[in-house]
Amino acid sequence: MKLKLLTLFAFIFSSCATLRPPFEYQPKIIMAWVVKADTTSFLSLQRNSALISIASPTWFSIDSAGNIISNVDSNLLNFAIQNDIPLMPLIVNQGFRTDVAESLLSEPSVRERIADSILKLVLDGNYVGINLDFEGPFVSVRDGYTKFVELVCAKLHNYGKIVSVDVVSKTEEKFTGWAGVYDYAELGEVVDYFVIMGYDYSGRLDPPGPVAPKWWVEETIKFAISSGVKPKKIILGIPFYGRWWKGNEQGRGIYHPELRRVIAKYNLKKKWDGKAKAPYFKFRDENGVENIIYFEDERSLSEKISLVNKYNLAGIAIWRLDGEPDEFWKVIEVKLKPKEFLSN
Template sequence: MRLKIFAVLIFIFSSCATLRPPFEYEPKVVIAWVVKSDSTSFLSLQKNSSLVSIVSPTWLRIDSVGNVIADIDSGLLNFALQNDLPVMPLVVNHGFRVDVAEALLSDPRTRERVADSILKFVLDGNYIGINLDFEGPFIGVRDGYTKFVELVCAKLHNYGKIVSVDVVSKTQEKFTGWAGVYDYAELGEVVDYFIIMAYDYSGRLDPPGPVAPKWWVEETIKFAISQGIKPRKIILGIPFYGRWWVGNSQGRGIYYPELQKVIAKYNLKKKWDGKAKSPYFKFKDENGVENVIYFEDERSLSEKLKLVEKYGLAGIAIWRLDGEPDEFWKIIELKLKPKGFLTN
């Protein structure tokens, strides 16, 4: 009888041990893009840096002959150093121009030279890595871009640096338009972070609609995973902006400082798009012209962060910091930061 009781006690204690919360918890990555030309962007970083894993300032562009042109913000750089905030500069093909991309990517020697220049910049600045943001419908050099990313990864990985790549969202394979230039499977294999820019579903030339409807964002995640990309590499690009259509004009981006003024001017009450899980405003201005503004709020942000958890993604990237509501950061802290566990 004593043996049976002893065995039961051992089982109970061992079971309790396995039910204890883990003491190791991997927080989600929060990448924040900061734009030098907008002082509000840097102010937002200063205010919320404790919740930012990596800051990615938009400092670099490459011209058609392969020169890496830097416009470094010394104030941001000093702030990052003082606060132990990792910096991963963003680099673009100048103006997102097709001719620039073609000139850089079609020739193996040019790809090598540009990759070496990026490596030198990262090492000289002691940055943690680079964020590649080549965009445009440069379909003719799609394979060249893949080889270029592979080359940058090989060079930077030799020095323990990381490489992230930004890709335009797609829900199925295509070889046309801005999304067609990205070979998801090949890029996802070599980079450290695969950043899906899950916004601009309704873009500048589209009719009024949501910037990042949840159903579509989820489809972009599922497609990326279907291409063999490990969820722990995937970063979900989140919009901190809206889009504003006035009459039949093209939609333009609107950030929160301006949005707050519009709300106050017209005394707007937000509506909710149930399918898109997105808020919007619809109103007539003083000229009788219909206006539509789709944007993000804490409710729509929370809906998208649920997808990060659902699919086990690495985290989020925010385009871009610019006077967003404090509630956004409260939700990010709640959803993406480590849970507090009791210690012995």
């Protein structure tokens, strides 16, 4: 049976464009970003690979000259091949720089050249597709980005490859800032998967608050659907991280390995934000400075995953694998049943 499933999976991802996802009969997708610079990210992939539908390693970026900068992890690549894990690498505008995006997206000939380079990258690596993660306030080339994504889709779809696009969350139409770059309606029409980054509601420059309050995440989903994005294409990005504010300092990201050390050091007891449906810590350190840490636990994760089922979305994308609690995966397995992937 396993061999039959693998054969079917290989056929689907290598066939003509008419067999591209999203599949109506497909159980929920578990997409996970894997960061090479963090060894615990790869370890998490190894431990939980049976529950992961698609891994997206953060290997590639494009500089202002249009060169693709590669940082492939051969250990992860070999592990994925040996364990039949589909890879859909992430590619970014280098440093999320506006000037890089503008240099790549302003001219049709440059967009064409970059799209051809991405196609070659996907075909040479035998990846199932590409995850486009262009970010930054490059609203001056918003239309250029839409045309670029359309071009990448057209080229990759000719080879039966998948294109997913990551978009900054918004609850209403915007034409400024990081969220203003994305034309939800046009992008949602052409891509295979539309990945809403359902996090950073409270960013590093914001006052202490939840990273991904449930009410806000739900509003971002509703806005995407109202913009014309089909629910079966939407993958909800969920955070496996928290944010830590110390005194008057900017907030910074904190992942669970460090969080566990902080909990042990200060003997912390978590509190619950009822409106956000999120846990947090509030304490004074040895210097008398007030600290606030908002993070995720299995309860807050379950709350957000319930939205995937409520709106019949395609699945979730995890930013990022990094020493998260085993309980997270138990929640995912129970609520999304990823092991049934392509079994119908």
